[in-house]
Amino acid sequence: xxxRRKDPGSRQQDVAAYLMQVGTASAQDLADRFDVxxxxxxxxxxxxxxxxxxxxxxxxxxxxxxxxxxxxxAYRRQxxxxxxxxxxxxxxxxxxxxxxxxxxxxxxxLELAELAADIDPLTVxxxxxxIVSLLQGRRNVRLIALGGxxxxxxxxxxxxxxxxxxxxxxxxxxxxxxxxxxxxxxxHQEQEIVVTKRALLAVPGRxxxxxxxxxxxxxxxxxxxxxxxxxxxxxxxxxxxxAVGELTDGRVAVTVxxx
Numbered sequence: 001x002x003x004r005r006k007d008p009g010s011r012q013q014d015v016a017a018y019l020m021q022v023g024t025a026s027a028q029d030l031a032d033r034f035d036v037x038x039x040x041x042x043x044x045x046x047x048x049x050x051x052x053x054x055x056x057x058x059x060x061x062x063x064x065x066x067x068x069x070x071x072x073x074a075y076r077r078q079x080x081x082x083x084x085x086x087x088x089x090x091x092x093x094x095x096x097x098x099x100x101x102x103x104x105x106x107x108x109x110l111e112l113a114e115l116a117a118d119i120d121p122l123t124v125x126x127x128x129x130x131i132v133s134l135l136q137g138r139r140n141v142r143l144i145a146l147g148g149x150x151x152x153x154x155x156x157x158x159x160x161x162x163x164x165x166x167x168x169x170x171x172x173x174x175x176x177x178x179x180x181x182x183x184x185x186x187x188h189q190e191q192e193i194v195v196t197k198r199a200l201l202a203v204p205g206r207x208x209x210x211x212x213x214x215x216x217x218x219x220x221x222x223x224x225x226x227x228x229x230x231x232x233x234x235x236x237x238x239x240x241x242x243a244v245g246e247l248t249d250g251r252v253a254v255t256v257x258x259x
Contacts, residue, residue: 011036012044016053020075024062052153076107083212083236088112090257091175091210091234095119099172102203103131105156105193106177108210110134117141125171125203127157127196144169146200151192158192163199174204176230180218181211181247184227187220194222201225208232209252213239216247227252 015030031041045061048054054061063075088111095101095116103109105128113131116122120140126132127146135141148162176197178186186209188194201207201224209230216239227233228251235244237259244254 008044008047012047015044016048016074019048019054019061019063020078023075024060026060030061052151077110079107080212080214080236083214083238084108084111086236086257086259087210087212087234088115090255091208092116094173094208094232095122097121099123100125100170102126102171102174102200103128104174104176104197104200105154106210108177108212109175112175112210123171125169127162127166127200129155129157148196154193156196158196162196166199166203169203171204172206174200174207175210176201176207177210178215178224179220180215181209181227181233182217182219184249184251185223186225186227187218188222188224189220191222194224197224201229206231208234210234212236216244 011034015034018033019025027038027041027045030045031038034041045054045056049056049061054063084107087108091112092115097119098121100123101116102125103113105126110128110130113124113134117135117138118140121142122140123142123144124131124135125144125146127148132143132145135143146157146162146165148157149159151158178188180187188197207230209232211233213236216235227248230252232253232255233244233248234255234257236257239256241256244256248254
C-alpha cells in the first residue's frame with residue numbers, strides 16, 4: 001500500500017505506471033493499493049481512459065490492446081523487446097548511407113532508429129516523438145519532424161498538419177509496423193492512427209513492414225493497406241517460416257531474423 005497523495009495528478013501518474021507494469025487490474029485492487037476510495041479509483045481511471053492511457057471494462061481496467069484499442073506507447077515499449085531488436089538488426093541492413101528514410105510511430109521502428117543513428121549521412125522523416133528525441137542534435141542525421149496534433153497515448157504527432165507535411169515530402173525507404181497482418185492486408189485499431197499511417201505510406205518509394213511473430217495472423221478494426229504495397233516483411237525468429245510463407249503467399253519478400 002502506498003502513501004496517500006494529495007495531488008490527484010501525481011497519484012494518477014503512479015496508477016498509470018503500475019498498470020503499464022501489470023497490464024490489468026480491478027478497480028478495487030487499485031483502490032486498496034493506492035489507499036483511496038473505490039469512487040476515487042474510478043475517477044482516476046476515468047481520467048486515464050480519457051487520455052487514452054488505459055481501457056476500462058466492467059470491474060477493472062487494462063493497458064493491454066484489443067481489436068479496437070491500441071495500448072499506450074509506454075506499455076508497448078515493454079512488449080516483445082527481444083523480437084523487436086532482432087527485427088531491427090535485420091532491417092538496418094536495408095539502409096544505406098545517403099538515404100532518406102521514414103520511420104512511423106511504432107516501437108519497432110524506434111528500435112531500428114537506434115541502430116540507424118550512426119549511419120552517415122542519413123535523412124530521417126518521422127512523426128514519432130521518441131525518435132525525434134533520439135536523433136536530435138546528431139550531426140550525421142538530417143532530421144525532419146512531421147508536426148501535427150500531439151497525441152499523448154501514442155507520443156506522436158497526428159492529424160491534418162502532419163498529413164499536409166507528409167504530402168510535401170518523398171523518402172527513399174519507409175519502415176512501418178501495424179497491430180496485425182492477416183488475409184493479405186495490414187490492420188490497426190484506431191481511426192486517427194489509420195488516417196495518419198495512410199498519409200505516411202504515400203511518402204516513401206519503397207516500404208518495409210516490420211512485425212513481430214505475435215502480430216502475424218491477427219486483425220484489428222481497420223484494414224489499412226494491402227501486403228503488396230510493401231516490398232518486404234521483416235519478422236523475428238519466433239515466426240514459423242512456413243506460416244509466414246502461407247500468410248504472404250509470395251506477394252512480398254520475407255526476412256525472418258536470426259535469433
